[in-house]
Amino acid sequence: MQIIPIRHPFDSKQIPTDDVVMVLGFFDGVHRGHQKVIETGKKAATEKGLKLAVMTFNQHPSIVFQKVLPENMKYLNSLQQKERLMEKLGVDILYIVDFTSAFAQLAPQAFVDQYIVGLHSKVAVSGFDYTYGPKDVADVDHLPKYAQGRFEVVTVSKEELAGEKISSTRIRKLMESGQMEEVTELLGYVYEIEGTVVHGDARGRLLGFPTANIKVKSTVRLPRIGVYAVEIQIGDKWYIGMGSIGHNDTFGEGRELTVEVYILDFHQDIYGEQVTVRWNHYLRDQVKFDGAETLIAQLKQDELDTAAYFSTDTIG
Template structure:
């Protein structure tokens, strides 16, 4: 898969002139709604015997238009997004830097430069896709702006039971600790990254040694609590249980941490990069009377977690 990084204005001669089927969107999460766009575009590309291309952006467009909480949190980093595109059979990806200069393009100028200019024979996007002001740059106005130079395929809303597969809904469920609902809308297990660092080693004293994980500041974690997880460490997946919280049993006003107890793993792996699959919420963080009470709860958490993982 070829990846072209584009900063506006781009030099046309730097890009391949071969016609493509172009799927468009930010694709944060690459959830089932996004997958419907990619699947549709792939079918069109196969029918027309053309490469499948994706146009996406290096950062969320909202960062250009208004003040956002910093750091801005994404459902998946760009690297993971590109890996998923490749799994869907995408041949090339145009990653465009979303800047004020790009945002200043009129809808017609955007069509000329980023659809016609990228040699799209067919443009595929979701029903709610916009490429400028919502009133004038949407999937209903695009056929008029295309002026018969390329076809337009609009992919309808993807509903699961009574809920739309959307990044907004996934963010809401993550904040509410509903990771099973998140995984349902994604069509896969929600996965984040991290690096193993030193902690207080208190878990080891209780017989539950933990990996202390620092996660990228722009990746979105579920809400605070205890979860069933799997961790990819040194090319092997381990089951475990994770806590996002403040270790309130031992002292107040601690910084938030992510700690994971891996089942059947013992060893020092500081500095190793890991991936974390979030399977199920177990309970909220609680303050216990002491180490013994906490240990008893951890034994119960372990039992429930291992039973859940055994069913996978």
């Protein structure tokens, strides 16, 4: 897959000369609804003998429109994760457009002329709710008018599960309540985060449950505070673990939020390694224990519950 970053105004020399089917969207999560849109584009590209291109943005539009600080925006995917998911879906060219103020000010016709026609699109595919400017003049219903017969417009209807639209908003709400199996069903894969293993206060080691403390970027959307059955990838191998998101209130109030994983049957030092954690199943809420003994007893139970959860599942 070819990845092409674009900053407005772009140089036409950056753009491959191949005609393409262009799929449009932000695609946070690349969930099953997004996958339906991309698969529709893939089918059209195959039928017409064209390459499949996807256009997304480097950051969420609300950073420009609503003045949200970039470091405060929480995403279901990093750009790198999004790239890998797109490649799996058979995308040939991924355009990552810098969502700047200058780009945001493009009139709908100018956007169509420069970013659909200008990228050699013969078909434009999007979800039913895609917009490229003010909704009243720049929704999918207006796109054929701006196309002026230069490309075909394909609109994909909403994908539902249990009578409700599959959306990034729905997934975020499920994560906030720890419903990770439902999150997996809507995404089409187990939710993952990436981070670096850093030194902690080594308290877990003293308790007999040494944990990998994982530093994640501020833009990573974490599931709700609590304890989870997780998988962790170290190198190219996946391991079972107990994941914890919380403040460790048993050892004092006002502590920093941490992400930690106790890896079952694992005895290696992995400080400094880049790891991926899959959040499979919510076990319990964080609890402030009255001492180390009750905490250790609960951790032993968590370990049993984690092993039991994965006893019927395949890791990796």
